[in-house]
Amino acid sequence: MNGHPIHPLHPLMAHAAAEAARIARGVRTEQLIGPTPCADFDTRTLVDHWVLYTSHGLERRARRESLPEELVTRDFTTDPGWAGAYADQLDRAVAAWSDPAVWEGEVDLGGMTMPAASVAQMVIKEMVLHGWDVAKATGQQVVVEDDLARLVLGVVEEHAETYRRYGGFAAPVPVPATASFLDRALAASGRDPGWDRSTG
Numbered sequence: 568m569n570g571h572p573i574h575p576l577h578p579l580m581a582h583a584a585a586e587a588a589r590i591a592r593g594v595r596t597e598q599l600i601g602p603t604p605c606a607d608f609d610t611r612t613l614v615d616h617w618v619l620y621t622s623h624g625l626e627r628r629a630r631r632e633s634l635p636e637e638l639v640t641r642d643f644t645t646d647p648g649w650a651g652a653y654a655d656q657l658d659r660a661v662a663a664w665s666d667p668a669v670w671e672g673e674v675d676l677g678g679m680t681m682p683a684a685s686v687a688q689m690v691i692k693e694m695v696l697h698g699w700d701v702a703k704a705t706g707q708q709v710v711v712e713d714d715l716a717r718l719v720l721g722v723v724e725e726h727a728e729t730y731r732r733y734g735g736f737a738a739p740v741p742v743p744a745t746a747s748f749l750d751r752a753l754a755a756s757g758r759d760p761g762w763d764r765s766t767g
Contacts, residue, residue: 572667573665573667574664574667574670574684576670576684576687576688576691576718577661577664577665579691579714579715579718580661580664580687580690580691580694581661582711582712582715583691583694583695583698583711583715584621584622584657584658584660584661584694585657586694586695586698586709586710586711587617587621587653587657587694587695587698588650588653588654588657589710590698590701590702590705590707590709591614591618591649591650591653591654591701592650592651592654593702593705593707594610594614594650594701594705595705596644598610598704598705598706599611599614599644601704601705601764602704602764603700603701603703603704603764604699604700604703604704604758604759604762605697605700606737608700610701610704610705611642611644613697613700613701613704614643614644614649614701615641615642615643615644616697617693617694617697617698617700617701618643618649618653618656619634619638619639619641619643620690620693621657621660621690621693621694621697622653622656622657622659622660623638623656623660624690625657625660625661625663625664625687625690626656626659626660626663628674628683628686628687628690629660629663629664629669629683630663631674631675633677664687669683670683670684670687671683671684674686688718688722689722689726691715691718691719691722692718692719692722692723692752695709695711695715695716695719695749695752696719696723696752696753696756696758699749699753699758700758703762703763703764704764705764706764709749711749713747713748716747716748716749716752717748719748719749719752720748720749720751720752720755723736723752723755723756724755727739727755727756730756731757736756736757737756737757737758738757739754739755739756739757740753740754740757740758740759740760741754742754742760746760
């Protein structure tokens with residue numbers, strides 16, 4: 568730890584990872600062919616994307632390494648124990664960010680660089696939003712405390728237009744002023760907080 572206190576966002580990363588692992592364990596094999604709030608992804612495709620970037624990608628961002636092609640093309644869900652493997656990989660990723668020095672400097676994203684702390688925040692956002700997508704697609708509930716949801720909302724609001732420019736977010740969805748931080752983050756990212764898998 569180099570004698571420095573842990574980065575203030577690290578506990579939120581750990582909270583997001585724990586919730587992602589819990590949601591993954593609730594996915595049943597027969598649900599992998601079902602629809603998700605991400606119109607272009609069925610549940611299997613969404614889970615593979617989620618596992619790749621929020622666990623393997625997160626660890627490699629900390630180590631300033633690129634993702635190997637073997638991981639990018641892997642269908643993680645073909646392993647019957649994929650949810651447990653995802654939880655273990657999330658633990659490794661969170662541990663890799665426990666050193667405050669990892670949060671300093673820049674991360675090469677392949678053609679562009681971004682401050683490490685910003686990269687970490689964006690992956691935390693992916694954990695939560697795609698965790699919600701997977702939960703909704705598989706009939707589960709999401710438990711996100713306000714401090715984490717507030718962080719995700721801030722990241723979404725900061726980067727929403729860039730995401731929309733590249734097709735990552737749809738147009739924002741209106742929600743009441745009284746909506747929770749999580750629902751506001753979902754809506755700002757183009758997700759309908761009331762999405763239901765029975766209607767797709």
